[in-house]
Amino acid sequence: MTEKTYREALTDALFLEMRRDENVFVMGEDVVGGTGSPHAEPGFVGGVFGVTGGLHEEFGLDRCIDMPISEAGIAGTAAGAALAGKRPVAEIMFCDFMGLCLDQLMNQAAKFRYMFGGKATCPMVLRTTYGAGMNAASQHSQSLHPLVTAIPGLKVAMPSTPADAKGLLSTAIRDDDPVIFFEHKTLYTITGDVPDGEHLVPFGKARIVSEGDDCTLVATGRMVSFCENAAQALADDGVTCDIIDPRTTSPLDEDAILDSVEKTGRLVVVDETPPRCSFASDIAALAAGEVFSSLKAPIKQITGPHSPVPFAKELENEFVPSPTKIRDAVAEVVNFK
Amino acid sequence: MTEKTYREALTDALFLEMRRDENVFVMGEDVVGGTGSPHAEPGFVGGVFGVTGGLHEEFGLDRCIDMPISEAGIAGTAAGAALAGKRPVAEIMFCDFMGLCLDQLMNQAAKFRYMFGGKATCPMVLRTTYGAGMNAASQHSQSLHPLVTAIPGLKVAMPSTPADAKGLLSTAIRDDDPVIFFEHKTLYTITGDVPDGEHLVPFGKARIVSEGDDCTLVATGRMVSFCENAAQALADDGVTCDIIDPRTTSPLDEDAILDSVEKTGRLVVVDETPPRCSFASDIAALAAGEVFSSLKAPIKQITGPHSPVPFAKELENEFVPSPTKIRDAVAEVVNFK
Amino acid sequence: MQLAREELEQAYKQMKTIREFEEHLHREIMTGSIPGFTHLYAGQEAVAVGVCENLTEADFITSTHRGHGHCIAKGCDVIGMMKELYGKADGLCKGKGGSMHVADMDVGMLGANGIVGGGPPLATGAALAAKLDGKGSVAVSFGGDGSCNQGPVFESMNIAAILKLPSVFVYENNRYSEHTHCDYVIASESIASRVEGFGIHTVKANGFDFFEVHEVMKELIAKAREGNGPCAVEFETTRFYGHFEGDPQNYRAKDELKDDRENNDCITIFKDKVTEAGLLSDEDINKLDEEVNSLIEESVDQAKKSPLPNPEDVTTDVYVSY
Amino acid sequence: MQLAREELEQAYKQMKTIREFEEHLHREIMTGSIPGFTHLYAGQEAVAVGVCENLTEADFITSTHRGHGHCIAKGCDVIGMMKELYGKADGLCKGKGGSMHVADMDVGMLGANGIVGGGPPLATGAALAAKLDGKGSVAVSFGGDGSCNQGPVFESMNIAAILKLPSVFVYENNRYSEHTHCDYVIASESIASRVEGFGIHTVKANGFDFFEVHEVMKELIAKAREGNGPCAVEFETTRFYGHFEGDPQNYRAKDELKDDRENNDCITIFKDKVTEAGLLSDEDINKLDEEVNSLIEESVDQAKKSPLPNPEDVTTDVYVSY
Numbered sequence A, B: 001m002t003e004k005t006y007r008e009a010l011t012d013a014l015f016l017e018m019r020r021d022e023n024v025f026v027m028g029e030d031v032v033g034g035t036g037s038p039h040a041e042p043g044f045v046g047g048v049f050g051v052t053g054g055l056h057e058e059f060g061l062d063r064c065i066d067m068p069i070s071e072a073g074i075a076g077t078a079a080g081a082a083l084a085g086k087r088p089v090a091e092i093m094f095c096d097f098m099g100l101c102l103d104q105l106m107n108q109a110a111k112f113r114y115m116f117g118g119k120a121t122c123p124m125v126l127r128t129t130y131g132a133g134m135n136a137a138s139q140h141s142q143s144l145h146p147l148v149t150a151i152p153g154l155k156v157a158m159p160s161t162p163a164d165a166k167g168l169l170s171t172a173i174r175d176d177d178p179v180i181f182f183e184h185k186t187l188y189t190i191t192g193d194v195p196d197g198e199h200l201v202p203f204g205k206a207r208i209v210s211e212g213d214d215c216t217l218v219a220t221g222r223m224v225s226f227c228e229n230a231a232q233a234l235a236d237d238g239v240t241c242d243i244i245d246p247r248t249t250s251p252l253d254e255d256a257i258l259d260s261v262e263k264t265g266r267l268v269v270v271d272e273t274p275p276r277c278s279f280a281s282d283i284a285a286l287a288a289g290e291v292f293s294s295l296k297a298p299i300k301q302i303t304g305p306h307s308p309v310p311f312a313k314e315l316e317n318e319f320v321p322s323p324t325k326i327r328d329a330v331a332e333v334v335n336f337k
Numbered sequence C, D: 001m002q003l004a005r006e007e008l009e010q011a012y013k014q015m016k017t018i019r020e021f022e023e024h025l026h027r028e029i030m031t032g033s034i035p036g037f038t039h040l041y042a043g044q045e046a047v048a049v050g051v052c053e054n055l056t057e058a059d060f061i062t063s064t065h066r067g068h069g070h071c072i073a074k075g076c077d078v079i080g081m082m083k084e085l086y087g088k089a090d091g092l093c094k095g096k097g098g099s100m101h102v103a104d105m106d107v108g109m110l111g112a113n114g115i116v117g118g119g120p121p122l123a124t125g126a127a128l129a130a131k132l133d134g135k136g137s138v139a140v141s142f143g144g145d146g147s148c149n150q151g152p153v154f155e156s157m158n159i160a161a162i163l164k165l166p167s168v169f170v171y172e173n174n175r176y177s178e179h180t181h182c183d184y185v186i187a188s189e190s191i192a193s194r195v196e197g198f199g200i201h202t203v204k205a206n207g208f209d210f211f212e213v214h215e216v217m218k219e220l221i222a223k224a225r226e227g228n229g230p231c232a233v234e235f236e237t238t239r240f241y242g243h244f245e246g247d248p249q250n251y252r253a254k255d256e257l258k259d260d261r262e263n264n265d266c267i268t269i270f271k272d273k274v275t276e277a278g279l280l281s282d283e284d285i286n287k288l289d290e291e292v293n294s295l296i297e298e299s300v301d302q303a304k305k306s307p308l309p310n311p312e313d314v315t316t317d318v319y320v321s322y
């Protein structure tokens, strides 16, 4: 175990997997940063968030490929390379830009195997950043995991800790299906203990963040710590919560969620997307269909409002679910009769 | 009232709205069909589904614009024209192709007004087709209304009858916000009474298709008639249903749905998308949060499976919710204890 | 025409197989036994075959909605394809893909594609894989005149060029995208001149003549194999049927189709050339025709007898593991 | 330099306003009082102003992530912009947009854009609206060298060309997209030659010289107004700051920035030209500088004093009605 940042944990996984399998390569805008510059040695940036930093020094520019600002081209090239036997790890700088390459993800990568009768594999990983919290405004702050979770054929991972960042990314790279990998912009600098050497976290297996009796909280990414924060405050009032981080929204560890709701009888789902057709509603609907008889209170969803993400701090803070709102929601369902 | 097909009803709306407001124009691939051909007078096709047929004869090629196969260009041009004061009605031939122009819808059209502090309007309509039932396989059979329903800033309409087709399209064209308008491929040939002259169906006001006591069925588009079919069979067994067609998934007539569920105590949501982060889960979660105390049984979602839409008839029929499956689901919740 | 006898026979047989495959479908679609959307390649055979005869199974192609010709030319099993089009359980894609999604990884056929312009980005990726593997494979993307207006296609050409990928962009200009004439919708002087704008060496050639296609491609593909980066071709060609079955085609000139069938039928042109040059005799041709006909008959026969898919299989083949 | 004295003063004032606006932000970002992602336009002023001085409020522009210059040049209220960047309730976009989304429909400014390549399709639509209205308006899209690899940008150029729209594509080639040099990432000989491939008349010009920009644009915009279809320009230019604040810029040549500041500062070049030619005196310039400085001071002052947005307003302005 070594204490690492979330960012370092991701870089760690990339180094290990690229060493392990020469079919793995990284590609994206400025993932090296400066390739082909007439003025400088390439390799200064390593991604605007620094996750691919240093890789080209060990693996060379053949396996660390700076790409033009062509998101469709990036995702399509990755999908084609994967179909042809490679294991590309492509970077789309902000998940907001998936609007430019959704065809390549939704109609191509996700559907090859099915359309081709099970005879193709597309082992690509598309790493991207998401989430509000940096005043980056409407086009650089979205959380678009529901969009891809809805698409059969894709898998979707969203680590909330440095250890999971490493373990899920390693698993994603070895996975034979296309994986969309969401890194929360505000988590890059958090630190935590990360296993050294090979570390694989299986897909579809939730992390039980904390255990309690009165309510189940389901959250991913940055929202997990917001839930922990809320749960601590609630504990002071004698209310204890299960906090469940699904880790991957597709496949989803339905059992972990349903078992917990059967135990607590109450469910609050927290996510920083707008509310409609969301991952929060997905989980709420799951419970309403599968463990109805155990429910003691309405299922609450704490999400952003039905609006884009605003720029100004005061507005953005209001957009994002807060520990206070989470706490209030739990209190409400616990007091429901 | 005149008996018309769904297709004719749509064309009717286009004629009326283009006469009423010279800012309205249509654009898309082959919406005229043959503009600029060195060999023929343009105007043979009027859209591959025939909806824009004949318009150019009355309104000329300035207001009926054949476009290249450039979905991003089409949607972006429409968004820009709308921002500049026009009311474009753009056609994207199959909603599956929205993967190519999602940026223009999600990051541009949907967000202008918000990002610009309420000082812009983007009164565009994007007409598109959706749904399975024609053996058109994975890339031409999707139902992507959840994708756009999730996006704040967009409105989403899905007519299920000829009368609503006309009324909702007229409303969409006059609406000052961007509207994604879904036409089900298999409904073009259905017939029904359609009001002559101006006919406006308001957004956010559900159609109560039928009334009953035991269960609420919520469905849109083609699934509405499937529900009617199921409800008839159930009526023979003495089980009666409210069938609610929201007409627009955004804005959503929450009251109509919730009032009904409060009355019946049971809810089955039917949609032909895959299950995850879907419109079905959206409605289920709504009820689980808002009318929990009225619920007498688990909320059921009847959707397609978590897979792409297959090609062969036998597989496609299995993918799409059937009246039998709907009936069984209602029977199950009615018998629940 | 520096081709060996077997090569000529092979080329003719491939072209003829495509033609008869499509003629069969043309008749059969009317009867309703072929479900879904089917776009026929008849008329363009010289392009698919002229290109693919320069490729091996280690090379990749991506195709279009009008993909049967490319599939057959690249070596997909004809019987498996016919079964697929009939929507049968033992079709090449188990009845899940159909006409617009025929594919066979084993022969480097990365799929027909229902998205116009969907192929080139994938071919770019396959070309990148080929470059990384360093074994001299190339990736060819086929695309229609209409596809050359899709943004991802442009992006692919730029990417292939900056990364110097062994990528060949083949544009089959059959003058129409659905009902739209290429001159209306393509702003450039030609597709070729537009592609040149990306710094990609581009050739314009006659797609009615197998020999011209074959020769042009031989040189270009060889160069791509050697690591000289991407190249492109614009082939003049024609489709013998409407965009879809029942298309009245009144966007075409009055005698255009008749004229094309009489003067621009690539199979007639090929036959005339090889028989006039004494390379193959009428008898040879007849023999090949018979082989083709019995293959098509066999494929139809088997396709009709093949089992329907099991409804339960709707949820298989979505993931490798889930 | 056929410009009247007021025009010269106006041009200088606009360029200087942009420069001082950016210099203020550059200092202020360090302090943390400017939230979010801010990209500075300093160094490129001659392009924005040289273009926009040929436009009226009835004309449209679309901009980029590096949009402050275009906004000011097109006539957005500078005080409203400053308030917006400070995230204030009475900012031009009520604090909802910020740097990457400054817009003002009233002056035909259709928005900065956080999506690289997001603007040109919108400008194409505005140009279509202008054509339909038939009043001689034009739509100009600004884009960086990096944006010229985005598919939707290509699609826009083709659409503008086939529909003969009054659309002007301005490419500001400042040699870098983030850390990437344009030569690596653009396959064509130049942006201009690529655009020419779309059958669009394209000019390459010196973007350091306001007068060259102004003259080139005057002619092109006039032609577009007259219905001659789209045209394009590639301007050579430079950005004086990093892509983001704190960017060490070690992808640039050793003395590149120093050199650009010394020899390619468009404001210095302008000043030297007009004073040498005796069109404006040093005193005139000083007076204008003072006006600019007090405007910027005033804007900062007001911005700092302006009220913060009300959290409840997070859900307003999503729809006209819902």
Ligand SMILES: Cc1ncc(C[n+]2csc(CCOP(=O)(O)OP(=O)(O)O)c2C)c(N)n1
Binding pocket: B029, B069, B071, B093, B097, B100, C064, C065, C066, C114, C115, C116, C117, C143, C144, C145, C146, C147, C148, C174, C176, C177, C178, C243
């Ligand atoms: C992205 C997308 N847009 C539109 C269509 C509908 N469509 C199918 S084929 C076609 C025309 C294609 O023209 P071209 O590329 O010239 O190929 P051809 O049909 O002539 O072989 C169109 C518009 C599609 N399948 N995909």
Ligand SMILES: Cc1ncc(C[n+]2csc(CCOP(=O)(O)OP(=O)(O)O)c2C)c(N)n1
Binding pocket: A029, A069, A071, A093, A097, A100, D064, D065, D066, D114, D115, D116, D117, D143, D144, D145, D146, D147, D148, D174, D176, D177, D178, D243
């Ligand atoms: C679609 C998209 N991809 C990537 C980015 C991230 N990004 C912001 S600015 C930029 C570089 C743009 O370069 P250029 O077009 O030359 O403009 P410049 O920054 O030089 O003004 C990139 C890659 C983005 N904002 N949008």
Ligand SMILES: [Mg+2]
Binding pocket: C144, C145, C146, C172, C173, C174, C175, C176, C177, C178
């Ligand atoms: Mg064509």
Ligand SMILES: [Mg+2]
Binding pocket: D144, D145, D146, D172, D173, D174, D175, D176, D177, D178
């Ligand atoms: Mg640049």
